[in-house]
Amino acid sequence: MPVARIGRSHDARLLLQQSVRSMASVGALLDEITFEIPLKEALQYTKGKEKWTRADIKLAADGLAAGFLDLGLKPGDTIAAWIPEDDADLHVTQFGAAKAGITLAILDWNISKEGLEKTLLETNARALIYAPYRGHTDLTALLQSVIPELASYDDGLGVPFRSRKFPHLKYLVHTGFDIIQGVENLKHIFLPLEPERSPLPAIQALVSDSTPLFLPVTADGSRGAMLSHADVLSKNAWPVVSGVLSKKLVNVAAAAAGGAH
Numbered sequence: 001m002p003v004a005r006i007g008r009s010h011d012a013r014l015l016l017q018q019s020v021r022s023m024a025s026v027g028a029l030l031d032e033i034t035f036e037i038p039l040k041e042a043l044q045y046t047k048g049k050e051k052w053t054r055a056d057i058k059l060a061a062d063g064l065a066a067g068f069l070d071l072g073l074k075p076g077d078t079i080a081a082w083i084p085e086d087d088a089d090l091h092v093t094q095f096g097a098a099k100a101g102i103t104l105a106i107l108d109w110n111i112s113k114e115g116l117e118k119t120l121l122e123t124n125a126r127a128l129i130y131a132p133y134r135g136h137t138d139l140t141a142l143l144q145s146v147i148p149e150l151a152s153y154d155d156g157l158g159v160p161f162r163s164r165k166f167p168h169l170k171y172l173v174h175t176g177f178d179i180i181q182g183v184e185n186l187k188h189i190f191l192p193l194e195p196e197r198s199p200l201p202a203i204q205a206l207v208s209d210s211t212p213l214f215l216p217v218t219a220d221g222s223r224g225a226m227l228s229h230a231d232v233l234s235k236n237a238w239p240v241v242s243g244v245l246s247k248k249l250v251n252v253a254a255a256a257a258g259g260a261h
């Protein structure tokens with residue numbers, strides 16, 4: 001249908017706008033709603049009583065996406081995320097990966113050691129982002145038992161991380177505040193850039209609603225179906241992300257004590 005013709009009809013124009021919006025990527029939709037009302041509150045966390053506006057989310061997502069690219073990750077790469085579902089770091093990582101054109105393999109928070117090993121082998125993840133504790137379990141120690149090289153690796157020496165068993169794995173990142181030898185801190189990866197210096201517009205031009213985005217991983221390491229940007233939104237696979245992009249105020253309740261970190 002010619003655009004000039006439907007331009008005279010409010011209903012048709014609205015339908016066209018909705019159709020174009022439905023085909024947009026997660027990152028493009030975040031940009032759109034932020035441009036509309038940047039200071040509108042979008043997220044509330046009962047844990048920590050944090051509040052995020054749309055502008056806060058976009059700033060964090062853009063900074064993390066730029067940080068991923070600065071590390072050497074590129075569109076099409078896979079990152080594994082092992083973070084509780086009520087954690088703001090997971091939601092920022094979801095938005096950041098989407099912005100960078102990266103696929104996110106999200107591990108069940110209670111994944112077994114064997115499931116973790118299977119996931120790292122089968123997904124070819126180039127990075128693993130994890131919360132340092134699951135209850136009283138030290139997940140860094142668990143990772144060292146799965147990735148022996150991690151125990152002796154010193155990132156302060158400027159030598160890239162290498163694992164014989166997981167040759168594709170180049171970066172380990174934790175979401176805590178402590179300094180952990182051999183592991184990057186997620187908060188140090190953020191790279192705020194002026195718009196004219198940002199690589200994200202060029203990346204976003206390559207990302208569409210059909211770009212792979214989410215690979216769910218169960219507790220035993222089994223992989224679900226790969227979901228695209230469109231699938232994630234239409235299937236409500238990431239409820240917090242979908243809620244924000246639907247212009248709702250999303251309240252994220254804290255997980256039960258056994259699942260918190």
